[in-house]
Amino acid sequence: MIFGPARLGDDLAGAILAHSLKTTDRLIPKGAMLDAASIAALRAAGHSDITVARLEPGDVPEAEAARRLGAYLSGPGLRVAAPVHGRVNVFARSSGLLHLDPAGITALNTLDEAITLGTLADSMPVAPGDMLATLKIIPFAVPGAVMDRAEALLAGETLLAVAPFRSMVVGLVLSRLPHLKDAAIRNTIEATRRRVTARGGTMLDPIETSHETAPIAGAIARLRASGAELLLIAGASAVTDRADVAPAAIVASGGTIERFGMPVDPGNLLCFGRIGGVPAIVLPGCARSPKQNGIDFVLDRIFAGEAIDNATIASMGIGGLLKDFTPRPAPRIPRTAPKAAPFIAAIVLAAGRSSRAAPANKLLTALPDGRALVAAAADHVLASRADPVIVVTGHQADLIRAALAGRKMRFVHALRFAEGMAESLKAGIAALPEQVAAALICLGDMPLVDAATLDRLIAAYDPDEGRAIVIPTHRGRRGNPVLWDRRFFAEIVALGGDAGARQILARHMDEIVEVEMDDDAVLRDFDTKDALTSLKGIP
Structure with a gap:
């Protein structure tokens, strides 16, 4: 690839623009391949010298290089997205434990600076939709020889995989x-x-007993008879020795103690044993809290079907320091107030004229339970973590308000709703309080999108991790609602006519996370007469 300044001329057709340039009526983005029309537009705008990249024989363009190398990252439990700007992201399809080949990943990153692969940490639990890795081609093209070496390195290798969690039956004894x-x-x-x-x-069902070896052993026997594949014991007091009350109950049940203590804090006082092929664990006291601790490290591996032994637990020390504490002479990081959870609002669009279902207003269609369609959609939003909830009205605003009467939500009227969806979006965004960090744009004609779905979208939002736009999907198709970080509000407000906010997505591909849903509710809106007829079967 030849990179550098060049005199603007017809001979640059096929060259790649290195930096975005404005013409009289548009912006030609960096990475665009110049053609006669774009060259003419740049000339008309007064450009004479520009910086370009010109491919040489054998060079592989960034999109093709990303696609070819990304294909090697595919595998069970993984989804590789289409390349965008020379980047391919890899997502989890299922819950499980992420496994990496550190040596292989380092070898790829060492091969040539044109190719980079970044991943999450090894042995991390992941959920469906989590982004696990990103492969980025740095220049506009990769030399053919480099691509050959990269593909030879990746052939037959598994750099990342997700060991899916198994469905296990768990018994809990509490003394x-x-x-x-x-x-x-x-x-x-x-x-x-x-x-x-x-x-x-x-x-x-958990079993409570007195804090004595024999009763705990009896509870273990009852749980094993009920089909427990994993036994957890929460002792009334912390374990202080392998021969203590709860570990002794494991031994009395015919089991063995394989490890007492683990190099994870909190979680040091975990005791790991086995009764036949069934793992039996005496929980550390910190397991009473939902915060991450040593038991999570062990459960991840057990549910992923991996063997646990003394050596496995000993290896958990790297990354096992999960807390900071005051006695340390110099804290590792400056102490600040805990970061508050961001405010996530919801905007319910209910202003449309319902032209495809005319003369009826689709949003007022009665469901079998007597509620209007828009009320069912709004009730799911109200049951989610989103707060505040803002409803944008327009067509038949009084009737929409009446259908939603008594609900804790704020109404805002889009005066120019007849001009299209963009006006509803503007009205909703303008009504958001300043403290709102992001907003779910919900459609009032999607009554099947429940609160659990909305909460999954909210949970996936993390702008610090590049997850600033959250989109639900089902079998690869994108649906609604979409969650937008505040920094995109200005672009949404700038829309016009019947344009939805989705046209903004192409400009921010690196900020998107997709969350795969089990059913197609996120794809189903009811905006036609036939679709509304099908509502009779919806509970």
């Missing part, structure tokens, strides 16, 4: 002492249940 409060038992059960269900498991 009691007089000083232990009921709240502590409840917190332990709830925190444990969340850990189990988050990994796709199910939990048997």
Whole structure:
């Protein structure tokens, strides 16, 4: 590839523009391949000398290089997105444990500065839709010889994979002492249940016993008889030795203790054993809290179907320091106030004239439960974490307000709603409080998008990690609603006519995260007479 300044002329057709340039009526972005029309437009705008990249024989353009190398990253549980600006992102299709080949990744990154691959850390738990890796081609093209070496290196290699979590049946024993409060038992059960269900498991009814070896062993026997594939024991007091009450109950049940203590803090006092082929774990006291601790490291590997032994637990020390504390002479990072959770608002668009369903207003269509269609959509939004909820009205505004009466939401009227969706978006954005960090743009004619779906979109939002625009998908198709970070509000407000905010996406591909949904609710709006007829079967 030849890179440098050049005199603007017809001989630059096929060259790649190195920097974005304005013409009289548009912006020609960097990376654009020049043709006769763009060269003429640049001349008319007064440009004479520009910087370009010209491909040499054998050079592979960035998009093609990214596509070819990205194909080697595909595998079970993974989804490789289409290349955008020389970048290919890899996403998880399922929940599981991420595994990397550090040596292979380093070898690829060492091969040539034109090719880079960044990933999450090894052995991280991931959820569907999480971005695991990004492969970026740095220049506009990769020399053919470099591509040959990169493809030879990747052939037959698995640089990243997701070991899917298995559905396991888990038993929990909780021992009691007089000083232990009921709240502590409840917190332990709830925190444990969340850990189990988050990994796709199910939990048997917990068993409470006195803090003695024989009763705990009896509870273990009952849980094993009920089909427990993993046994967890929450002792009323912390374990202090392999021969302590709870570990002794594992031994009394015919099991062995393989490891007492782990190099993860919090979580040091975990005790790992086995009864036959069933893992049996005495939980550290910190497991009563939902915050990450040593038990999460162990559960991730068990649910991913991986063997756990003394050596495995010993290896968890790298990355196992999960907390800071006051006695350290010099804190590792400046102490600041905890970062507050961002305010995520929801804007429900309910201003349209419903022309495709005329003469009826689709939003007022009655569902079998008596609610209007727009009310069902709004109730899901109100049940989500989004706050505040703003409804944009326009056509038949009084009737829409009446259908939503009594609900905790704010109404704003789009005066020029008849001009198209852009006016509704402007009205909704303008009504957002200053403290709102992002907003879900919800459609009032999508009553099947429930609160759990909305909360998954909110949970995926993290602008610091490049997840500033969150889009739901189903089987590869993008749907609604879309969550937008505040920094895109100005671009949304600048839209006109019946343009939706989706046209902005092409300018911010690196800021998008897709969240795959199990059903097609995010694809189903009801804006035609036939679609509204199908509502009769919706509960």
